[in-house]
Amino acid sequence: DGGITQSPKYLFRKEGQNVTLSCEQNLNHDAMYWYRQDPGQGLRLIYYSQIVNDFQKGDIAEGYSVSREKKESFPLTVTSAQKNPTAFYLCASSINSGPNEKLFFGSGTQLSVL
Amino acid sequence: DQQVKQNSPSLSVQEGRISILNCDYTNSMFDYFLWYKKYPAEGPTFLISISSIKDKNEDGRFTVFLNKSAKHLSLHIVPSQPGDSAVYFCAASRTGTASKLTFGTGTRLQVTL
Numbered sequence: 564d565g566g567i568t569q570s571p572k573y574l575f576r577k578e579g580q581n582v583t584l585s586c587e588q589n590l591n592h593d594a595m596y597w598y599r600q601d602p603g604q605g606l607r608l609i610y611y612s613q614i615v616n617d618f619q620k621g622d623i624a625e626g627y628s629v630s631r632e633k634k635e636s637f638p639l640t641v642t643s644a645q646k647n648p649t650a651f652y653l654c655a656s657s658i659n660s661g662p663n664e665k666l667f668f669g670s671g672t673q674l675s676v677l
Numbered sequence: 678d679q680q681v682k683q684n685s686p687s688l689s690v691q692e693g694r695i696s697i698l699n700c701d702y703t704n705s706m707f708d709y710f711l712w713y714k715k716y717p718a719e720g721p722t723f724l725i726s727i728s729s730i731k732d733k734n735e736d737g738r739f740t741v742f743l744n745k746s747a748k749h750l751s752l753h754i755v756p757s758q759p760g761d762s763a764v765y766f767c768a769a770s771r772t773g774t775a776s777k778l779t780f781g782t783g784t785r786l787q788v789t790l
Contacts, residue, residue: 668720
């Protein structure tokens with residue numbers, strides 16, 4: 564049963580702490596993405612990766628870091644430099660990063676600050 | 678600068694009637710548009726798309742209309758069902774960009790009995 568798995572579903576961060584959100588896909592997709600959703604706002608792109616060992620900043624990359632060591636995995640680290648990390652984080656993938664590709668989303672991680 | 682706008686944050690429609698969700702965009706370079714549906718605490722799922730070479734695309738109960746001169750698109754759901762109650766996001770992209778979609782803020786649709 565192919566899909567995108569995000570974990571954990573809920574995560575709490577203390578001040579000054581880095582936390583890592585996991586995203587795994589078994590769809591054999593080349594491209595993967597991280598989005599952030601805040602209440603009353605659309606999804607905003609944090610980082611994306613078109614291929615293993617390569618990634619690009621999205622519109623709101625400051626305070627975040629990613630890695631893409633394996634095709635299946637695209638973890639997102641929310642660093643202490645991200646001053647407003649409370650949000651719903653969505654990971655997505657697409658077959659490739661070409662035009663008109665549709666995204667497949669995971670079920671998300673809700674991150675809150677203690 | 679919100680390039681994709683969904684000006685109605687919420688919409689309530691009776692079961693069996695038509696639901697019309699609207700979306701406006703400002704960037705004339707956008708040429709591919711999608712609608713995603715999202716239930717609470719879940720990721721969005723793709724619903725329907727339309728290329729700028731068309732003005733209508735239909736898939737079962739769902740039809741998307743594109744008016745390029747007005748930079749406006751709409752999603753029609755006929756007939757509306759209680760299971761359609763969700764948040765609907767409009768998204769747009771430019772051909773050649775690496776799937777960097779620009780999303781609207783979403784419209785919450787409530788289908789009542």
